Amino acid sequence: MSRPSRAVRTEFVGTAAEAEAMLMDVLRRLESRVVVLGGDNAIVDLQVGEGTVHIGAGPVADDLDAKAGTYEVTAMRRSEVTTADWAGVVDVVRRLPFTETEREKLDRTMPLTSGLPTSIRGDPLAGLAALMTIHHMRDFDVMVRKAIDLGLDPADITVIDKEYRYEFRHRVDESLVQLGLTVERYSDIVAAIGRHLDRASRKGLRTIVLDDGGYVGPVLFDHYGDRLQGVVGLILGLIEQTVSGIWKLRPYETLPVPVFSVAESRLKKTIEAYGVTDSGFRNVQRLLRDEMFEGRGAVVIGLGRLGPELVKLLRERHLRVTAYDQDALPALEAEKCGVDVATSLVEALSSVKPIVIFGCSGAALGPAMTAEHFEALKRDCYLVSFTSRNDEFDVVGLASLAAHSESRGRVGTAYRLPSGVEVTLVADGYPANFHYAESMPNRSSDLILASMLVGACTLASDPRDFVPGHNVGATDRALEASGIIAAYQRLYQ
Ligand SMILES: NC(=O)c1ccc[n+]([C@@H]2O[C@H](COP(=O)([O-])OP(=O)(O)OC[C@H]3O[C@@H](n4cnc5c(N)ncnc54)[C@H](O)[C@@H]3O)[C@@H](O)[C@H]2O)c1
Numbered sequence: 001m002s003r004p005s006r007a008v009r010t011e012f013v014g015t016a017a018e019a020e021a022m023l024m025d026v027l028r029r030l031e032s033r034v035v036v037l038g039g040d041n042a043i044v045d046l047q048v049g050e051g052t053v054h055i056g057a058g059p060v061a062d063d064l065d066a067k068a069g070t071y072e073v074t075a076m077r078r079s080e081v082t083t084a085d086w087a088g089v090v091d092v093v094r095r096l097p098f099t100e101t102e103r104e105k106l107d108r109t110m111p112l113t114s115g116l117p118t119s120i121r122g123d124p125l126a127g128l129a130a131l132m133t134i135h136h137m138r139d140f141d142v143m144v145r146k147a148i149d150l151g152l153d154p155a156d157i158t159v160i161d162k163e164y165r166y167e168f169r170h171r172v173d174e175s176l177v178q179l180g181l182t183v184e185r186y187s188d189i190v191a192a193i194g195r196h197l198d199r200a201s202r203k204g205l206r207t208i209v210l211d212d213g214g215y216v217g218p219v220l221f222d223h224y225g226d227r228l229q230g231v232v233g234l235i236l237g238l239i240e241q242t243v244s245g246i247w248k249l250r251p252y253e254t255l256p257v258p259v260f261s262v263a264e265s266r267l268k269k270t271i272e273a274y275g276v277t278d279s280g281f282r283n284v285q286r287l288l289r290d291e292m293f294e295g296r297g298a299v300v301i302g303l304g305r306l307g308p309e310l311v312k313l314l315r316e317r318h319l320r321v322t323a324y325d326q327d328a329l330p331a332l333e334a335e336k337c338g339v340d341v342a343t344s345l346v347e348a349l350s351s352v353k354p355i356v357i358f359g360c361s362g363a364a365l366g367p368a369m370t371a372e373h374f375e376a377l378k379r380d381c382y383l384v385s386f387t388s389r390n391d392e393f394d395v396v397g398l399a400s401l402a403a404h405s406e407s408r409g410r411v412g413t414a415y416r417l418p419s420g421v422e423v424t425l426v427a428d429g430y431p432a433n434f435h436y437a438e439s440m441p442n443r444s445s446d447l448i449l450a451s452m453l454v455g456a457c458t459l460a461s462d463p464r465d466f467v468p469g470h471n472v473g474a475t476d477r478a479l480e481a482s483g484i485i486a487a488y489q490r491l492y493q
Contacts, residue, residue, distance in 0.1 A: 004083045008090045009074040010171070011060060014099035019071040022096060023057035026073055029092045033085065051080030053089055069101065095174035098141060109442035110142045111491050112484060113450040116150065119483070120454075123151030124461040128236060129200035129207040131193065133160045133186075133215040134449075136172040137438045143449040144176060150457060154180030156205055158196040160215060162186045164434045165427075186215070193219050197227065197234065208456050209238040213388050214248025217259075221252055232256045237466065239455035241268070241448060243305065244362055244388050246470070258466040260455035261475045262448065267485060271447060273309035275440040276386065280433035281313060284356075284384055284426060287411050287435070291382075294318040297354040301345065301368045302361035303330035306386050310358055311339055322352045326361075345369070349376040359385045359392035367394040371401055380422040383429070390429035398425065410436050447488045454482045 012022065020041045027036065027044065034053070037045040043056035055075040059066035075093045077086050098106070107114040130152050134140045136159075148154055159176055163186045166172070176183050182199075184192030193216065200207050209216045217238055227234060237258040240246055246263050249255060262268055285293070298314050300307050303325040311334065314321045322340045325331045335341045342348030345368070349357070361368040369383070371394070385392035399405060402415035402423075412426045427435035439445075458478045459466060465474040479485065 004077070004086050005090065007074060007076045008093045009072045010093055010096045011070055011072045012096050012099055012102060012171075013069050013105065014071055014101040015069065018099040018101060019057045019059075022071070022073055022099070023055070025097070026055065026057075026092055029095075030089065033088055048081050048089060049085040051082070051085070052078045053081060053086075055089075055093070091170075094170040096171055097175040097178045098138075098171060103141070103145070106138055106142050106442070110139060110446040110449070112446045112488050113139075113142055113146055113453065115487070116146050116450060116453050116457075119487070120150060120457050122461075124457040125208070126151030126153075127205065128152060128460060129156040129158075129196070129203070129205040130210060130456070131158050131160070131196055131207055131216050132210045133162065134210060134212050134241075134452075135164065135434060135439065136161050136166050136169045137434075137445075138168055138172065139438075139442045139445045139449055141172055141175050142442075143453065144179065144181065147453060147456065148179070150453065156200065156203065157181045158184060158192065158199075160184050160186055160189055160192060162213075162215070164430055165436055166434055167436050167438050189215060190219055190223050194224065197224060201234065206233060206236045208236045208459060210241075210452050210456060211238060211245055212241045214240065214242075214245030217245070217249050217252075217255075221255075232468075237459035237463070239452050239459070241452055242388075247362070247364060249470075255469045258459060258463065258468055259470050260459055260466065260478070261470055261472050262451045262455060262479075264470075264472045265451065265475050265479055267451060267476075267479050268448065269305075271440075271444060273305045274313075275444045276433055277306055277310040277313050279437070279439045279441075280384070280386055280431070281310070281317070283435060283437040284382070284432050286437070287426065287432075288382065291355075293356065296320065296356075297322065297352045299324065299342075299345075299348050299352055299354045299357045301325075301357065301359045301392075302387075303327075303334050304360065304362065306360040308334060308337075308339075310360060310386070314358075315339075319356075320352075322348050322354070324348055345373055346376045349373055350378055353378045354381055355379070356382045356384060359383070359387055361387060361392060363387050363391035367397075368392055370394040371397050374398055374401055374417060374423065375419070377417070377419075377421045377423060380424075382424045382426050384426045384432045385429050386431050386433065388431065393425065393429050395425065395429045398423065443492065447484065450484050450488075451479055454479060454484055458482075 035047040046053045057073045060070045060072050235257045239260040241262045243263045298319040300323045324342045324345045331341045404416040406414050412428045414424045433439040
């Protein structure tokens with residue numbers, strides 16, 4: 001077990017007054033657990049259990065960052081503080097809500113989404129409840145606040161934290177809590193959705209679902225279907241932003257509610273694959289800062305939407321790329337574009353001897369790499385996933401095959417196979433673009449998150465074109481009619 005840290009710090013951007021207010025906010029949240037021994041508006045001594053903690057807020061040490069208004073809250077532990085008490089302090093210091101200064105800056109990075117409450121008239125979302133399962137990145141804070149401006153009452157919004165290790169996850173969580181939302185955990189999703197439905201039905205509110213990855217629909221239909229059948233009125237509709245979410249709805253022959261499919265829209269196709277693969281590869285380079293990829297072998301598994309874009313990107317970055325898809329058609333398509341395509345993954349792994357293997361298969365029928373693939377590896381290498389959650393590689397199989405495993409900290413876990421080959425599972429198999437990172441820049445996600453809000457407003461105020469089930473054509477028409485595509489072009493020329 002690792003030893004507890006001695007200090008914890010979190011940076012934020014703001015003014016001197018906001019730094020003071022931040023310290024007060026931290027003390028308020030610690031209130032029930034500490035006694036203030038003394039101090040001023042910059043540094044305070046606290047009694048925590050039997051020990052003491054010093055906590056302060058002030059400019060960061062780097063003079064350039066300090067000049068630009070970067071502050072930090074720092075807490076330092078005396079040895080007498082118990083591990084549990086210290087964990088409570090660490091949690092509060094990590095969870096600094098965004099300052100007004102930061103929120104103004106964030107809004108400016110997403111002018112399309114920020115402008116929706118002005119361009120869409122009235123409060124179309126008033127009188128609705130909402131369930132949201134969107135990545136807890138800073139862009140989500142913007143989206144939620146604009147949804148509130150469009151009429152949602154924070155008390156009627158539940159967000160489910162997917163529990164990925166996003167760079168600002170603690171700060172996003174606390175910011176949402178302080179807006180008055182209910183923040184629940186993916187690990188408790190079934191009960192969390194039940195609690196939301198109870199709250200909404202007590203108030204007689206219908207719920208709009210904004211989902212990213214098919215998290216909410218299947219739980220609603222599998223666990224609360226009895227309530228939904230008679231009372232389809234409980235759910236107004238579902239906005240889904242990613243194709244894997246649409247796949248998760250496939251098993252349901254008849255969907256009782258309309259789906260606004262940003263995932264399958266023409267608009268989404270223009271942005272996502274490039275942005276995701278670019279941010280993922282850049283993050284891998286950041287995590288593996290001393291590694292060199294140029295001139296070395298890479299294998300890409302899965303040639304759907306993400307795979308071909310990743311192949312292109314890796315070739316541009318001078319990697320030698322071999323691709324593999326279990327479906328012959330995308331494989332043929334890639335071959336026609338001059339890509340080396342393998343007909344067997346085992347064979348590709350043993351002959352190419354890749355330094356890195358990227359998984360973009362979606363793992364719909366199970367992990368793309370299992371024991372036989374791990375055993376085919378001939379050199380030390382990295383496994384990097386883009387697929388949702390940690391489904392791409394058989395993590396349990398890898399761990400049980402390994403003779404030894406060792407944490408590599410933020411990078412992930414290294415497994416020493418009986419053959420002597422060391423396999424590093426980057427981000428422990430979770431999507432590389434979200435790992436201590438924020439995936440695409442806000443200016444790229446601006447269009448996607450604005451589309452989701454347009455979807456919610458359309459289903460709330462003008463759903464005539466939408467029927468229960470999938471509505472791909474109607475989604476394209478609504479997004480085009482909303483004017484956001486032209487506005488995005490104007491804003492980002
Ligand atoms: N990390 C992110 O930000 C992000 C963004 C978008 C999509 N995704 C996820 O990435 C995954 C891939 O997305 P996509 O849109 O490219 O999916 P897709 O369905 O378009 O493509 C998947 C491809 O993988 C192939 N495949 C499936 N199983 C395979 C296997 N075992 N071996 C080899 N090939 C296999 C399929 O034939 C298909 O061609 C999905 O899980 C999706 O949810 C992640």
